[in-house]
Amino acid sequence: MTIATISQYSSYNTKVARSRATSEDAWVRWSLIAITLAFLSLFLFIPLAAVFTEALRKGFDTYIAALVDPDALSSIKLTLIAAAIAVPLNLVFGIAAAWAIAKFEFKGKSILITLIDLPFAVSPVIAGLIYVLIFGLQGWFGSWLSDHDYKVIFALPGIVLATIFVTFPFVARELIPLMQAQGKEEEEAGLVLGASGWQILWRITLPNIKWGLLYGVILTNARAMGEFGAVSVVSGHIRGLTNTMPLHVEILYNEYNYAAAFAVASLLALLALVTLALKSFIEWQLSHSASINESARNASSTEKLSEE
Amino acid sequence: MSIEIRNVRKNFGSFSALNDVSLDVPSGELVALLGPSGCGKTTLLRIIAGLETPDSGSIHFHGADATERNVRDRQVGFVFQHYALFRHMTVFENVAFGLRVRPKKTRPTEAEIHGRVHALLQLVQLDWLADRYPPQLSGGQRQRIALARALAVEPKVLLLDEPFGALDAKVRKELRRWLRRLHDELHITSIFVTHDQEEALEVADRVVVINKGKIEQIGTPQDVYDHPVSPFVYQFLGNVNQFKSHVHHGEARIGDVGLKLDAHHETQNSPALAYVRPHDIDIQKQRNGVAPAFEAVVSYIHAIGPIVRLELQRAGDTELIEAELTSERFRELALMEGEHVFIYPRNVRVFLQEHGG
Numbered sequence: 294m295t296i297a298t299i300s301q302y303s304s305y306n307t308k309v310a311r312s313r314a315t316s317e318d319a320w321v322r323w324s325l326i327a328i329t330l331a332f333l334s335l336f337l338f339i340p341l342a343a344v345f346t347e348a349l350r351k352g353f354d355t356y357i358a359a360l361v362d363p364d365a366l367s368s369i370k371l372t373l374i375a376a377a378i379a380v381p382l383n384l385v386f387g388i389a390a391a392w393a394i395a396k397f398e399f400k401g402k403s404i405l406i407t408l409i410d411l412p413f414a415v416s417p418v419i420a421g422l423i424y425v426l427i428f429g430l431q432g433w434f435g436s437w438l439s440d441h442d443y444k445v446i447f448a449l450p451g452i453v454l455a456t457i458f459v460t461f462p463f464v465a466r467e468l469i470p471l472m473q474a475q476g477k478e479e480e481e482a483g484l485v486l487g488a489s490g491w492q493i494l495w496r497i498t499l500p501n502i503k504w505g506l507l508y509g510v511i512l513t514n515a516r517a518m519g520e521f522g523a524v525s526v527v528s529g530h531i532r533g534l535t536n537t538m539p540l541h542v543e544i545l546y547n548e549y550n551y552a553a554a555f556a557v558a559s560l561l562a563l564l565a566l567v568t569l570a571l572k573s574f575i576e577w578q579l580s581h582s583a584s585i586n587e588s589a590r591n592a593s594s595t596e597k598l599s600e601e
Numbered sequence: 602m603s604i605e606i607r608n609v610r611k612n613f614g615s616f617s618a619l620n621d622v623s624l625d626v627p628s629g630e631l632v633a634l635l636g637p638s639g640c641g642k643t644t645l646l647r648i649i650a651g652l653e654t655p656d657s658g659s660i661h662f663h664g665a666d667a668t669e670r671n672v673r674d675r676q677v678g679f680v681f682q683h684y685a686l687f688r689h690m691t692v693f694e695n696v697a698f699g700l701r702v703r704p705k706k707t708r709p710t711e712a713e714i715h716g717r718v719h720a721l722l723q724l725v726q727l728d729w730l731a732d733r734y735p736p737q738l739s740g741g742q743r744q745r746i747a748l749a750r751a752l753a754v755e756p757k758v759l760l761l762d763e764p765f766g767a768l769d770a771k772v773r774k775e776l777r778r779w780l781r782r783l784h785d786e787l788h789i790t791s792i793f794v795t796h797d798q799e800e801a802l803e804v805a806d807r808v809v810v811i812n813k814g815k816i817e818q819i820g821t822p823q824d825v826y827d828h829p830v831s832p833f834v835y836q837f838l839g840n841v842n843q844f845k846s847h848v849h850h851g852e853a854r855i856g857d858v859g860l861k862l863d864a865h866h867e868t869q870n871s872p873a874l875a876y877v878r879p880h881d882i883d884i885q886k887q888r889n890g891v892a893p894a895f896e897a898v899v900s901y902i903h904a905i906g907p908i909v910r911l912e913l914q915r916a917g918d919t920e921l922i923e924a925e926l927t928s929e930r931f932r933e934l935a936l937m938e939g940e941h942v943f944i945y946p947r948n949v950r951v952f953l954q955e956h957g958g
Contacts, residue, residue, distance in 0.1 A: 478685035481652055484672050485679040486699035486754055496702070500689045 344562045347555035359545075359553035360560070367533045368541035368557070374449065375524075375537060376517040379456040383513050387464025388506070392498070394465075395472035396480065409465050412458055420458045421526025424451055447529030452537065455523035460513045467509035471502055508575045515568040519561055602663045602676075602757035602790055603628045604649060609658035611644055618644040619655070620814040628663075629788045631781070633795055633805035637837070641814040642794045643682075646760050649792065650679050662757070675758075678751030678789075682763040684743045686735035692746050693731040696721055699754035721749040724783075741772040748780075752787075761793035765800060777804050798838045802826060810834050832952045835876045842882075842922050844875040846951065853951050856917055858893045860949050872954045881948040882924040884911070884934060894943040897922060899936055904928070911936070913944060 316322070349356055359365060390409060394402060412420065426432050428445035438445060445451045479501065483493040499506070521539040528535040536544065538557055545554035604626040611619040618641040626632050634642040647653040649660060651672035659668040667675060687695050694701075696718045700709055709717065722728040725745040735743055744764065751759060764780065765773040781804050784791055795801050801808045802822040810817040810825060810833075818830045829835040836843070846855040851866040853859070853875050860875070888894060900921065901912035909931040913922045922944065926934075936942065 478681050478683060479687055482679065482681060482685040482687070482750075483698070483702070485650060485652070485677060486702065486750070487673040488698070488702040489673070492702045496698075497687055 341562060344555055344559050347551060348559040350555075351552045355552050356556045356559075359550075359556035362553065364533045364536070365541060365553070365557055368536045368538050369560070371449070371452070371535070372518050372537045375452050375456045376514055378453045379460055379517045380510060380514050382457055383461050383464055384506070384510055386461055387468060387509060387513075390465040391468035391472050394469050395475075396477045406469070409462050412460070412462050417455075417459050417520065417522030418526055421455050421523035424454050424458075424527050428454075446527050447531065447535055449535070451527035452524050452535065455527045456517045456520055459520050459523050460516045463513040463516065464506065464509035467505050467512070468502055471505040472498075475501055504575050504579045508572065508579070511568055511571050511575070515564065518564055604758060604790065604792075605661040605664075606645070606649070607659045607661065609645070609648060609655045609660070611641070611648065611653065611655050617814050619648070622658070622811075622814070622816055624809060624816065624819070626790060626792060628790055630806045631784045631791045631793075631804065633793055633801035633808045634811055635795055635798060635801040635808050635837070636811035638796055640811045642796075642811050643762055645811070646762055646792060646794050649758070650677050650760050651675050652679075676754070676756050678754065678756030678759045680744075680747045680751050680759070680761040680764055682766055684735070684747040686743055686747060686750070688735050690734075691731065692722070692727070692733050692735070692738070693718055695735065695746060696750045696753050698750065717753065721753055724752070725749045740768050741776055744768065744776060748783075752789075757790065759789050759791040761791065763795060764793055765795070765797075773800075780804060802838070810837060812837070829950070832874055832876070835950060835952075840879050840923060840925075842877045842879065844877070846873050846875045847871065848873045848951055848953060853949065856895070856915070858895055860893050860946065862949070862951055865951065865953065868953065873951050874954060876950045876952070877946045877948065879910070879923040879925040880908075881946060882922070883945040883947060884913075884924060884926065884936070885943045885945060886934060886936075886940075888943050889945070892945060894945050895922075897942055897944050899938050899940045899942060902936065902938055904931065913942070915944070 348359075360369075390405070393399075394406060425446055427434060428438060428451065429435050430439060430446070432446075443450075445454070479497050480493050483497045488496065518537075519539060520537075521543075524537055525540055525543075528537065528540055530536060530540060530544065532544065538561055542554050542558045542561070545551075545557065604624075606622060606624040606626075609619050609622045610617075620641075622641075622645060624645075634645060636642045644653060648655050651667075651670065655668070659666055661667060662670075662675070687698065690698070697714050700714045700717065703709075719728060719731070722731055725748060727742055727745055727749070730738065730742060730746070735746070738746065748761075748764075761780075765776055768776065777800055780793075793804070802825075805822060807819065808822055808825050809819050812833045818825050818834045820828075825834060826838050829838060832843075835841055844855045846853045847870060848854075848862070848865050848868045849870045850868070851862050851864070853862055853865075853873060855875060865871075865873075885894070896916040897913040898916075899911060900914045903910040907928055909926045909928055911924045911926065913924060915922055924944070
């Protein structure tokens with residue numbers, strides 16, 4: 294009852310705020326919208342449509358056949374495994390880093406924040422090369438690894454490492470501003486009330502950041518599955534063994550097998566669409582809970598009304 | 602439970618938040634830590650709670666050293682300035698939190714928790730809000746829920762950080778009377794931090810005035826208001842007029858007026874600051890015999906309400922003098938702006954300035 298009152302109240306407010314006095318002329322608005330739409334069509338909608346048309350050009354049976362091909366299946370499996378390892382690890386790392394940065398004061402904090410952003414600044418190919426230099430046959434640990442029969446480069450561990458490297462900023466970046474804005478008073482309140490650190494994490498901190506966390510995880514996942522450059526360097530392109538989906542697409546394309554290439558690519562495109570849908574749902578959730586917080590402050594006067 | 606604070610120091614980098622603070626809070630008392638923002642009062646409160654550790658010194662609860670004791674073992678209730686209610690929990694769950702996080706052995710049953718939470722919500726008169734979420738409450742309601750939550754764990758000490766700071770003036774007045782009554786019912790040792798002297802003087806049994814990390818004065822509200830021990834306390838508690846003066850053989854000279862003092866008879870020509878409260882000033886239209894008086898011009902009259910506030914320009918000085926008259930006295934005098942009058946200070950307090958500082 295109260296929530297309904299409040300959201301009506303706030304939507305009423307936004308309508309009033311968007312009055313004629315503060316907005317541009319109609320032609321300005323329409324030309325801005327037209328430019329945006331033209332840009333989006335050229336760079337997003339047409340390519341997206343092209344992926345699906347090319348994938349289905351030779352019929353639905355070819356499309357399915359391209360997906361159930363053993364090499365395609367193995368690339369899908371490898372992609373899923375790499376993401377399944379990289380995403381939870383980055384989830385834990387992201388929470389730990391954001392917690393440390395948002396709730397504690399220590400020397401070198403700004404350096405840590407810069408380091409977290411490093412994967413955004415470094416070309417993915419370089420990221421892959423770093424791991425080749427460290428773990429490759431000619432690398433620092435190469436001889437030790439081959440003596441003990443561990444394979445990192447041109448195998449799953451290398452792919453996972455490269456994926457983790459390129460995706461680790463997402464969760465932390467999402468959480469740091471959120472946790473900074475929330476401050477540490479609630480955690481302190483929990484502490485004074487006798488909660489242990491673990492209870493505070495599970496009962497106070499995580500519930501407060503759950504939407505931001507989910508948002509970060511979805512971005513991490515999308516990037517982990519779609520990563521090409523870094524993985525390409527460490528994978529070795531062994532068909533059916535070390536090819537992830539993006540690499541598989543490239544191989545098929547280079548073999549002029551367009552229908553199959555686009556079929557696998559369509560899966561990645563679908564993943565992107567699902568990600569977008571989830572992302573906007575979560576954004577809506579985030580802003581919704583924020584706006585309840587906001588308008589509830591003004592709503593104390595309407596409280597008596599909703600009491601019945 | 603009594604609290605003793607012994608020689609506590611705390612620095613944040615090069616900033617000294619608390620400088621050798623010692624304080625005794627007897628069991629069952631309601632004490633106000635009063636001072637301007639940044640004076641260290643909140644730091645002291647957080648040190649008592651265990652949310653900060655002192656650089657040196659110690660905290661004793663009921664005679665036992667609690668300096669190293671963990672926050673969650675101190676049995677304190679803490680009400681945060683911005684309430685810090687758990688925003689994703691209902692009011693009921695907020696109050697129940699302290700009971701639910703107890704280890705299994707000491708945790709009450711669900712029925713006991715239910716009974717206890719509702720009893721507390723009735724105590725703060727907000728039982729009907731049990732299923733709401735904190736963002737749906739008004740400031741005053743949140744404050745009372747925060748208090749109920751702190752009381753749920755049956756603390757031995759209640760600590761409140763600017764408990765009324767974020768509320769509007771009317772709610773503030775209601776709530777502080779309510780807090781006073783609640784304290785009289787529960788008799789739990791309580792310390793609250795405030796920068797509002799009116800609040801401290803009205804609510805507390807004892808007021809601790811803090812400035813720049815040091816305690817300036819400890820005493821009952823009456824005590825600190827009537828007998829301030831330093832210029833800071835004098836200025837901080839209520840309005841005051843300050844005069845530069847020289848004290849010589851028990852007389853303070855302000856400009857060419859000499860005021861007889863009860864003290865400082867031995868003092869020789871020492872610079873001093875003299876203070877007069879606005880309500881300790883009488884105004885006459887004619888010079889009244891030999892009593893020392895300042896000549897002044899009425900520059901501003903604010904005559905709304907039972908107290909009339911005047912601003913006066915003293916002859917030969919640029920600073921304004923503030924005076925407060927009852928409206929009866931004001932009508933009697935029939936003062937106008939721009940009128941020449943004589944100011945008679947009734948009660949002057951003088952603090953000698955050491956080395957002209």
